[in-house]
Amino acid sequence: MGMTMTQKILADHAGLKSVKSGQLIMAKLDMVLGNDITTPVAIKEFRKIGLNKVFDVNKISIVPDHFTPNKDIKSAEQVKFIREFAREMGIVNFFEIGQMGVEHALLPEKGLVVCGDVVIGADSHTCTYGALGAFSTGIGSTDMAAGMATGEAWFKVPKAIKFVLEGKLSKWVSGKDVILHIIGMIGVDGALYKSMEFTGGGVAGLSMDDRFSMANMAIEAGGKNGIFPVDEKTIEYVKEHSTREFKIYEADEDAEYCEVYEIDLSKIKPTVAFPHLPENTKTVDKAGTVKIHQVVIGSCTNGRIEDMRSAAQILKGRKVHPDVRCIIIPATQKIWKQSMNEGLFDIFIEAGAAVSTPTCGPCLGGHMGILAKGERAVATTNRNFVGRMGHPESEVYLAGPAVAAASAVTGRISSPEDL
Numbered sequence: 001m002g003m004t005m006t007q008k009i010l011a012d013h014a015g016l017k018s019v020k021s022g023q024l025i026m027a028k029l030d031m032v033l034g035n036d037i038t039t040p041v042a043i044k045e046f047r048k049i050g051l052n053k054v055f056d057v058n059k060i061s062i063v064p065d066h067f068t069p070n071k072d073i074k075s076a077e078q079v080k081f082i083r084e085f086a087r088e089m090g091i092v093n094f095f096e097i098g099q100m101g102v103e104h105a106l107l108p109e110k111g112l113v114v115c116g117d118v119v120i121g122a123d124s125h126t127c128t129y130g131a132l133g134a135f136s137t138g139i140g141s142t143d144m145a146a147g148m149a150t151g152e153a154w155f156k157v158p159k160a161i162k163f164v165l166e167g168k169l170s171k172w173v174s175g176k177d178v179i180l181h182i183i184g185m186i187g188v189d190g191a192l193y194k195s196m197e198f199t200g201g202g203v204a205g206l207s208m209d210d211r212f213s214m215a216n217m218a219i220e221a222g223g224k225n226g227i228f229p230v231d232e233k234t235i236e237y238v239k240e241h242s243t244r245e246f247k248i249y250e251a252d253e254d255a256e257y258c259e260v261y262e263i264d265l266s267k268i269k270p271t272v273a274f275p276h277l278p279e280n281t282k283t284v285d286k287a288g289t290v291k292i293h294q295v296v297i298g299s300c301t302n303g304r305i306e307d308m309r310s311a312a313q314i315l316k317g318r319k320v321h322p323d324v325r326c327i328i329i330p331a332t333q334k335i336w337k338q339s340m341n342e343g344l345f346d347i348f349i350e351a352g353a354a355v356s357t358p359t360c361g362p363c364l365g366g367h368m369g370i371l372a373k374g375e376r377a378v379a380t381t382n383r384n385f386v387g388r389m390g391h392p393e394s395e396v397y398l399a400g401p402a403v404a405a406a407s408a409v410t411g412r413i414s415s416p417e418d419l
Helices: 005-014 039-048 073-089 104-109 125-130 141-150 175-187 203-206 208-221 232-240 303-313 333-339 343-351 401-410
Strands: 022-028 031-035 062-064 116-122 135-138 153-155 159-166 194-199 225-227 259-264 272-273 281-283 294-297 325-328 376-379 396-398
Touching: 005 022, 005 116, 005 135, 005 159, 005 194, 005 225, 022 272, 031 039, 031 141, 039 073, 039 141, 062 073, 062 104, 104 125, 104 208, 104 232, 104 333, 116 125, 116 141, 125 135, 125 208, 125 232, 135 225, 159 175, 159 203, 175 208, 175 259, 175 272, 175 281, 194 208, 208 225, 208 232, 208 303, 225 376, 294 303, 294 401, 303 333, 303 343, 303 401, 325 343, 333 343, 376 401
Parallel strands: 031 062, 031 116, 116 135, 159 194, 159 259, 194 225, 294 325, 294 376, 376 396
Antiparallel strands: 022 153, 272 281, 272 396
C-alpha cells in the first residue's frame, strides 16, 4: 500500500523508507514555533532540562502576537521573559512590535516555512502551513521545549481523509467558505487526529490565501493537519518569499484514505458558522435576521491581502452601520503597508471602520475588541466557542471577509448580494 503526502513527509524526516498510520516515529524538525502565551511555559520546561542552548538558532521562531501590543502588566512581563530568552539563546527569528505579525501569516511571508517541511508550533493553528505542502501541526508547550532542545518530536502517523475539490468558486466565495462548508459537513471531530488532504482539479483555482485559510482551520474539524499538493502557485509563492531549498512530495496513487469526499466548489455559497461551534454552519441566505454589534476582519485565518481587498470592495462608497463597530486588522506589517499603499485604509476609514496594528487580540477575547454581555460579532476568525471573544453570554459568528464587511454595512448577517 502506498503512502499519503503527509506520510511521505513524516517518513523522510524520520529517516524511514515508509510509515503506516498509527505508527509512532521520531521526526526531525525544520521549525519550532511559539507565541507570547505558550512560549513562557516552554521556556520554564526547557530550563528544567538544564540546557543552555537550543538545537538551532535559525529553526526556532517566537512571535508575540496574542496580547501585543501588550495590553497590561502581565502580558508585558511575559513578553519581556521570552524576549530575554530569545536574546540569551541567540534566536534569530524573534519578531515583536514593529516587525511582528500574526504568527501563521508571518512565517510563510518571511520564507521560514517551505514545501516539505515538518513544523511544530505551540499554537493549534500551526496547521496553516499545509497550504505550502508542508506537514505542520500544533503541539503543547512541553513538546515545544523538547523541540527547542533536540530538534525532534514524536508523532503518531495519522490516517488521512481525501477531499477531492472540483469546479471553481463563485463570486464572493473564498477558501473560508469552503472550509466552513467542510466542517459543517463532517463536524468538529470529523477528522479527529487525521490528515485532511486536499486534491482535485479545483485546487488550481484556489489562491494561496484561500489555501492558507483552509489549512488553518483543519484543526477545527479535529484534524492533525491539513495539506495541499504543491503546484505552480505554491512554487511561485515559495520562490518569492524564500531562498531555502524545498522538496515536493506527492501522494501515491494507491495511498490509503479512510474516507473520500468529493466537493463541487461552484455549489458552495457564502457560509456562516453560528454559535457556539464551527460546525454549526448555515449559508447566508438561510441565516435569517441576526442583528450584530461588532465585525472583526483579520486573524491568522483571514488577515491577508486578499481578505483586505475583499472587505474594501464591499465597503467602498458605503458606511458601517451606526450600531456596529468594525475593526480591521491586517495580519502582518507587510500586509498593513500594502493595504495602505493600495488605498484600502482610506476606504476603511471613510466607511467608519478602525484599522489596527497586527495582533490576535480580539480572536481569543484578549483585547482590541472584547464583547459585552448579549453582544454579537461577525468575525473572520476561526473559533466561536462560548465566551471566545469576551462575555460568556456574547456570540461569535464566523464568516469570510466579504460577508463580514457586508454585515458591517447592514448591521445584520448579510451577503454581499444583499447590498
